[in-house]
Amino acid sequence: MRRLAGEAVAGALMTLPAGIAYLLLLLLPTLATVLLAFTDYELGAPALGWIGLDNFREMLADRGFGVSVRNTVVYVGLVTPVSILGGLGLALLVEAGVKGRAFFRAVFFLPVVSLTVAMAAAWQYLLHPTIGPVNAALRAMGVGTPFWLSSSDTVLLSLAAIGVWESIGFNMVLFMAGLTAIPRELYAAAEVDGARGGFDRFRLVTWPLLGPTTLFVLTISMIRSLRVFDTVAVLTQGGPNKASEVLLFTMYQQGFTYLRLGYSAAITLVFLAVVLALMWVQTRVLDKRVHYA
């Protein structure tokens, strides 16, 4: 009996510091953001007023916000499939042999641990319209030289290319973890059942068994690319002419440049809603299908 009471006290005391920090730094600020979204609060303003859904109405009417949502969708739509298929391809290719495995894994993973802001600067040089090596190479081949980050036609594409470069190694590592979890015997069994060649093995064993991993990588890739901010803040500031304005950058500008905290909080809620929806879809699908293990 004394032991149980002691255990209860110890347990409560051990969760207390984390509980207080959680309350002050996570729960209350998050609830405050939710409340803020329904006010007209501006930093430095003496008072704030409850304005109901006006912030959300403004969002729907604001052409700039519409552009920002569209750009974010395009960016996520470009980065997610390419970085997932690329990551899977790299994982299969690297794991297919022993030679060079550790080396190439390190090479493809390098962008994940590199300072994004610094690498964005490197990409800016690489993609510079006149002095950049990419256009120098295109010129040498006699092909047209786009303005990449400074033209509204190519800016999203360029940012997406950088996004893929950044996340492909991350996805590769997740797929590798999924691949090592597949029991070797299954490949032998498939061979006995007449599976010939690499493609059959992939279609019959690897792909179905990677189901949960793939779904997981899909969700995390979408959420990660939804959070695109650094490259936009460093390279384009949402320009030219709002062509690379994305959700979090709009939220940042409204909140911290124009100090319209209420409106910025409303944008944050939209962002949160999308993230939660993606996670919800993932759990639902995971519960229903793709369950082999």
Add this chain to the structure above:
Amino acid sequence: MRARIAVLALLGALVLMPYLWMVAASVKPVSEIFRASLSIWPEQFAAAENYGKVLTRVPVLHYIWNGIVVCGGILLFQLLFAVPAGYALAKLRFPGRGIAFGAVMLGLLVPPHVPALPLYVAASGLGLLDSYTALIAPFTISAFAIFLFRQFFSALPDDLLHAARLDGMGEWSIVWRVVLPNAWPAATAFAIFSVVSHWNDLFWPLIVVQGHEHATPALGVLYFRSEEAGDDFGAMMAAAVLMTLPLVLAFLLAQRRFVEGIATTGLKG
């Protein structure tokens, strides 16, 4: 199998391209960069000028020091909060445990951008803007860390804990002297995950820091670019190389741990 290496080498070269050109430009004189020649190898070396310019114009080492203080501070508090909480949730029965675990699961769903606005208002109200406290405090509580440690501690054998209790150890010393040493893989994985994300973070430092004194490496690159570099790509690339180097070096020294760490935390988070 020869084909595998060839394809990998080609793709690898493609991924390394930004690094090669970044390092190359960082040792080239401006005039050579502006000629836009396709040769990576410089005709003339200007490493001293470029790196010298960065080191004299901006406090690079100070940025890196700030990065170490901020990442170290965040990690220390994360562990201080999360390790005991994770242990209690995994191994102790106490009232409110269900609610506490529910709160952790809820916390996992919230990206760090969501509480940012009120935290900024609070920091500003408390006069804490542009300080280490403002950079560190919001990240000291990590629902993900608690979750990760709870999962890992659950798998530890109860006999280990019974033995320690029979030896007369209290629950607190069990946490730090028995449980944590047995949870080294989880702790390293989390440490790598935490340091990589906060070393690279731009969003929050950009919000709370003004000026050089508390700037992290990410902000340092940004400042150098807007204040000093202009079109001087050589010096800009030198700055980029210097600020990227610390974490990349750490990665090259312990790359298996990094990859495993990110894979473990990535798959769970």
